[in-house]
Amino acid sequence: MLGKKRTDFTTMFLSEAIQEPAKKVPLINIGQLMQRSGFILVAKKGSGISKPADLQNKKVSMWPNFQIQPRAFFRKYGIEVKPVSQGATVNLFLRCGVDAASTMWYNEYHSIINAGINEDELTTFFFDRYGLNFPEDGIYVLKETYERDRSSCCKFVKASLAGWKYAFENPDEATDIVMKYIKEAHTGGNRVHQRWMLARIKDLMQPADPRVSMGALNAKDYDSVAEELKKSGLIQTILPSGEFYAPYLE
Numbered sequence: 250m251l252g253k254k255r256t257d258f259t260t261m262f263l264s265e266a267i268q269e270p271a272k273k274v275p276l277i278n279i280g281q282l283m284q285r286s287g288f289i290l291v292a293k294k295g296s297g298i299s300k301p302a303d304l305q306n307k308k309v310s311m312w313p314n315f316q317i318q319p320r321a322f323f324r325k326y327g328i329e330v331k332p333v334s335q336g337a338t339v340n341l342f343l344r345c346g347v348d349a350a351s352t353m354w355y356n357e358y359h360s361i362i363n364a365g366i367n368e369d370e371l372t373t374f375f376f377d378r379y380g381l382n383f384p385e386d387g388i389y390v391l392k393e394t395y396e397r398d399r400s401s402c403c404k405f406v407k408a409s410l411a412g413w414k415y416a417f418e419n420p421d422e423a424t425d426i427v428m429k430y431i432k433e434a435h436t437g438g439n440r441v442h443q444r445w446m447l448a449r450i451k452d453l454m455q456p457a458d459p460r461v462s463m464g465a466l467n468a469k470d471y472d473s474v475a476e477e478l479k480k481s482g483l484i485q486t487i488l489p490s491g492e493f494y495a496p497y498l499e
Contacts, residue, residue, distance in 0.1 A: 251276060257394055258405055260386045263466075264317050264474050267493070271484050277395050278494045280388040280406035281466035282413070285453045287385060288318050290374040291342070291358060292349040298372050301326040301379075307348035310335035318376050318383050319351065321477045325379070339364075349374075355449035359442055383474050385453075387466065395495055406497040410464050417451045420444060466494045 250256045252274040260282070261269075269276050290309065292298035298307065301322070310333040311319055323330055333347050339357050342350035343364050352358040354375070362368060376383065388406055395402050416423035424443050431438040454463060461467070468490045475487040 251389065251391060254391070257390060259389050261389050262315075262383075262385045263387055263471070264383050264478065266387060266389055267471075267475050267478055267488075268483055270488060270493075271486075275392040276389045277392050278387045278389055278466055279395060279402050280409065280464040280497055281384060281470075281494075282386045282388065282409070282464065283384040283453050284456050284463075284467070286318070286375075286377045286381075286383045287354040287449065287453050288315070288376050288383065289352055289354055289358065290319060290322070290349050290376075291352050291361060292372045292374075293366070294370055294372050296348050298348060301328060301374065304328050304330055304349060306331065308333050308346075309349045309351075310341055310347040311351050315351065317477060317481060317483070318381055320481065321381050322374065322376055322379060324480075325381070355446045355453070359445045359449075363442070381473070381477070382470055383477075384467075384470055399495075402495075403497045406464060413450075413454065414463075416447060420447055423447060464497060466490070466496075468494075 251259045252269075252272075263278075263281070263283075266276060266278060290304075292304070292307075296307075297303060304323070305328050307330055309319070309330040312335050316332075322328075330349075333341070335341065335347075335351055339350050339352065339361055341347050343361065343366075350357070350361075352361065358373075361371070388409060390402055424440055424447065427443050428438070428440055431443075456463060456465065471490045471493065472487075475484070478484045479487060
């Protein structure tokens with residue numbers, strides 16, 4: 250929709266966005282919401298998996314569109330796994346159909362706990378703790394939009410961050426709003442899970458360095474993700490971070 254100019258702003262995972270210029274969509278990151286990746290692999294300790302090497306020849310379910318990070322993890326540790334396509338739930342993992350599953354810390358991981366598995370029964374591989382921090386959602390615009398109206402772009406980022414900060418400071422009100430829309434859309438969901446997600450998103454959006462502003466894109470993270478995309482053959486060249494990221498004005 251951004252490429253077709255049907256929208257002015259969009260959110261996108263950093264690993265996806267870096268591929269867009271090669272697809273002739275000249276976008277710019279104007280605000281990196283997520284500072285740490287919430288993507289983790291989860292296994293049951295009872296299956297004998299406690300370290301990366303234990304995943305060798307194991308069945309691992311992965312989402313079709315989000316395999317860059319886990320495959321970079323496997324490559325880093327010289328692991329060969331038996332990949333299984335993962336759907337919208339973790340039911341296959343809960344029923345022991347796979348040895349490890351892909352989860353987001355703020356979503357599917359909590360679903361596994363709610364299914365009756367205690368956290369101390371799980372082995373978790375947080376990719377950012379293994380040198381593979383691929384921050385997810387950022388705010389993007391077309392380069393021409395940013396050059397034409399930088400002021401509005403910066404105001405949009407500031408308003409988005411202000412909204413998140415308000416939600417973090419007023420979690421009950423934020424959850425009330427989300428639950429209202431869930432009920433209207435009949436999508437299913439519960440308050441406990443929504444509160445968990447809000448708390449985890451707050452964790453992931455906070456910069457590790459207190460001197461860094463919320464919403465900033467770390468150049469090291471950008472370079473790391475771009476290098477892995479290049480190794481995977483998904484991009485041929487890496488744009489300098491200064492051409493990909495335009496810091497919003499404080």
